[in-house]
Amino acid sequence: MLFRKKITPSCGYCAYGTKLDNCQYxxxxxxxxxxxxxxxxxxxxPIKRTPVKAKALDFSKYDxxxxxx
Numbered sequence: 001m002l003f004r005k006k007i008t009p010s011c012g013y014c015a016y017g018t019k020l021d022n023c024q025y026x027x028x029x030x031x032x033x034x035x036x037x038x039x040x041x042x043x044x045x046p047i048k049r050t051p052v053k054a055k056a057l058d059f060s061k062y063d064x065x066x067x068x069x
Contacts (some may be wrong), residue, residue, distance in 0.1 A: 009038035015045040 011017040012035035017025040020032065027033050029041045 007044050009042035011035055011037045011039075011042075013045055013048040014038075014041075015043040015048075016041060017048075 007013075011025045011027055011033050014025075014027070016028045017033070018028075020026050023034065024032050025035055025037075027037075027039070030037075030039055
């Protein structure tokens with residue numbers, strides 16, 4: 001959930017972090033850090049958070065008969 005109340009701090013979605021590459025972020029407070037690092041200056045930015053993709057539904061177990069009235 002993007003807007004839940006209790007967010008685990010991570011530099012990957014902090015307002016002070018900027019992505020350098022896949023394994024490093026540039027923090028305006030601490031310098032170059034890994035995406036899983038956290039500090040006391042953490043400020044959540046929901047725009048930087050990528051939601052988990054929903055699983056594709058499997059409709060193969062249903063017949064055409066299941067969709068008729």
